[in-house]
Amino acid sequence: MDTVQTQGLTIPRLGFGTFRMPGNECQPVVESALELGYRHIDTAEMYQNEGAVGAAIAASGIARSALHITTKVWHEHLAPDAIRRSLGVSLEKLGVDFVDLYMIHWPSTNMDLPAVIETIQQLQEEGLTRAIGVCNFNMQLLKIVVEDIGTSIACHQVEYHPFLEQDAMLAYLRARDIPLVAYAPLAQGRAATDPVLSRIGVKHGATAAQVAIAWLLDQPGVVAIPKAQRRESQLANLDALRIRLDDSDRATIAALPKNQRFVNPPFAPQWDA
Template sequence: MQHIVNRQGLNMPKLGLGTWPMLADECTRAVEQALALGYRHIDTAAGYNNEDAVGQAVANSPTPRHQIHITTKVWWDQLQPDAMRHSMDRSLKALRSDYVDLFMIHWPSTDWDLPRTIETLVALKEQGLARNIGVANFPLPLLRKVIEELGAPLSAIQVEYHVLLGQNALLDYARQHDMALTAYTPLARNKVSDIPAIQQIAAKHGALPTQVALKWLLDQSNVAAIPKASSEANQLANLAAFMINLDDQDRALIASLSKRQRQVSPDFAPVWDAFDE
């Protein structure tokens, strides 16, 4: 796959495989299968409890480790410096690798020393344990603080983003600061398949609604997407999304959809920015 987001040395394939909530053998099989089909971007996290399964799949695969982009993340209750370092050590051991391609703070915390947390994140990059660093689920004011006040050399932010949830302000900011934006839950927990406008565009192109929703994201500069897919059929369908050519009429129809339907907002989530149409 030659569709790459290249930002600050981050050579990340635009389409990745999301692994939550797959566990154990199911996860290992799905990742092995995806690698065999041509995926080269795998997204995991300490909080998913499946890094060992991902590591097993990568070890089993004939694809060399250096050709696979692996993102993992540290959980929000492990953001004290020592805890972060231990989380990284556990992740590397589980993944059977001496580095990760992208290491992210999974969620912001309310009880943290932000400058020390970011300092530790940067140190992990400087030590070579993480090739690139980033954050997930940070609202724009917090992202601004990390980049503009603390000077963190972030390569990426990962947030929920799909045809039903706008992220224009974050995406504009990411582009201004030469960062990638990775879209998780890119199919809105498969709600995209039930949207008449998306069904209409899919019928026009002889495609699946999920493929239309994915291609809308993949067509955007700086944007990557990580749909979870365990079956070979779904993994292949997601890869085939690249073949669709959306036109201005399609994009206008998607733009007309409400962009306020957030799917993921756990109890520990930050206060989100005002809805971004």
């Protein structure tokens, strides 16, 4: 498994997402993923499955040092005291003393961003998280974090797949050696039935979904965290690591429409800011 190095972390470039996998149904799914070889598990307090993820980790018997665990604080809890409480609850549910990466899940219009950053930096200094990061920040907010506040973030997690362009964000992050973590890498299932990706897949003896994952991992500094509830899909995603796209494939995927955003809740920031 390829990895990226960032802020003292070694993160497997193909992780395992757990969004919309609530409660007890999550535990056997994560147990299966761990058994197959996934070592990067992405969760969040909002997913309501940290307890199940923690139970799966405990049942796996895998050493804590061999795992990368990410969790996130919800945008409604971005006051300093609430952030501290949220991480405490997350650690208890996960059954660990620390997470590898603690992230702001979404920005909030009424947050005091310097105070939020100061708080999560304190949590890092206390050893409760090895590194910190942000999710779903637009360029304006990201520049405040990185340039104005001067924060050393380990990653920025955003929606990214073959139908959504992130060139400006990638250029900014790469210039600062900050990886981009791609969530919804299969465009919430749409990549699996795309005829263009399917044709490329036939060429490589692969599925359209595998081509979408291979396209992301073909790009330097990009990590992908697809969700897969069925064991067959978990295996298929791992098998995408074998695919080597050529320049013709890249050009074909580059020509796809790149303006399709599928995660855009009412509290999302203005993306073009």
